[in-house]
Amino acid sequence: MSFDPPQRVAPAFAVPGDANRVTAFDKLRANGIYGFDSKDIRSRPFTLLRAQVLRIARARGWRIIGVTSPTPKVGKSFVASNLAAALARTPDLHTYLFDFDLRRSTIARNFQLKGDFGLSHFLDGTISDLGAVARTIPGEQLTIFPSFVNAAASDELVASNRMDSLITAMRQLPEGTLCLCDLPPVFANDDAVVISQKIDAYLMIVEDGVTTRKQVRDSFRLLSPAPCIGTVLNRYSAGLISDDYGYGYGQNKQYGGYYDN
Ligand SMILES: Nc1ncnc2c1ncn2[C@@H]1O[C@H](COP(=O)(O)OP(=O)(O)OP(=O)(O)O)[C@@H](O)[C@H]1O
Numbered sequence: 001m002s003f004d005p006p007q008r009v010a011p012a013f014a015v016p017g018d019a020n021r022v023t024a025f026d027k028l029r030a031n032g033i034y035g036f037d038s039k040d041i042r043s044r045p046f047t048l049l050r051a052q053v054l055r056i057a058r059a060r061g062w063r064i065i066g067v068t069s070p071t072p073k074v075g076k077s078f079v080a081s082n083l084a085a086a087l088a089r090t091p092d093l094h095t096y097l098f099d100f101d102l103r104r105s106t107i108a109r110n111f112q113l114k115g116d117f118g119l120s121h122f123l124d125g126t127i128s129d130l131g132a133v134a135r136t137i138p139g140e141q142l143t144i145f146p147s148f149v150n151a152a153a154s155d156e157l158v159a160s161n162r163m164d165s166l167i168t169a170m171r172q173l174p175e176g177t178l179c180l181c182d183l184p185p186v187f188a189n190d191d192a193v194v195i196s197q198k199i200d201a202y203l204m205i206v207e208d209g210v211t212t213r214k215q216v217r218d219s220f221r222l223l224s225p226a227p228c229i230g231t232v233l234n235r236y237s238a239g240l241i242s243d244d245y246g247y248g249y250g251q252n253k254q255y256g257g258y259y260d261n
Pocket residue numbers: 031032069071072073074075076077078079101104106184185234235240241
């Protein structure tokens with residue numbers, strides 16, 4: 001697939017189109033990527049999450065959404081990847097998935113992408129062409145910017161001028177695009193806090209029976225004033241991602257005091 005977004009204003013870095021290495025989506029199920037296929041029951045939470053995220057993002061004019069959690073391993077990259085896959089099937093929308101978890105990048109693995117250079121190499125100046133990072137999946141309205149861990153200090157990379165230029169380029173994408181950013185956990189280092197101040201909003205992933213109230217409250221406080229677009233309760237015992245109504249996505253208020261700021 002070739003995707004060459006019309007650009008009203010030339011971005012600081014050209015946002016690229018087609019990718020060299022591609023993987024058909026039906027091979028990705030083995031990696032837990034179900035969101036492309038609405039006939040797969042496991043994609044259902046993500047199509048619902050997609051509807052909620054799009055509704056709120058469009059209403060508020062948000063185009064760059066982060067995905068984070070208080071602590072590691074609660075399913076951020078799993079949710080970000082599947083949400084991106086579900087978004088990729090939205091008419092009139094092109095989705096960009098960025099792996100900004102520069103220390104523990106897993107988006108490449110999720111989508112079976114191999115390569116020498118990723119976002120961390122772009123941010124540290126090893127490469128100057130973002131096109132060398134971008135990957136698309138044939139027939140999908142999705143462009144993925146994976147990251148491959150390098151020696152550079154991630155806190156310096158996310159605070160760099162190149163990071164700001166990249167965010168500027170993301171903001172200059174035409175209407176009808178949404179950027180989803182996989183982030184590190186809030187308590188791992190400063191990266192999620194720093195990036196959250198540059199983007200429009202974040203989605204908070206919490207794990208049933210693992211994430212505590214205090215961790216969620218402290219995360220909201222640390223990320224403030226960045227707005228939370230909603231929370232996802234992952235690995236809920238009743239299902240993949242679910243609550244009493246079958247789904248675990250909600251805005252903070254829907255979970256009563258538990259997720260209040
Ligand atoms: N609801 C789920 N159902 C099935 N597998 C899941 C689910 N949530 C997460 N996983 C799996 O659990 C593992 C950890 O998830 P993931 O890598 O998304 O966590 P993370 O929060 O991004 O971790 P990190 O903090 O290291 O970035 C992955 O193998 C992922 O596929």
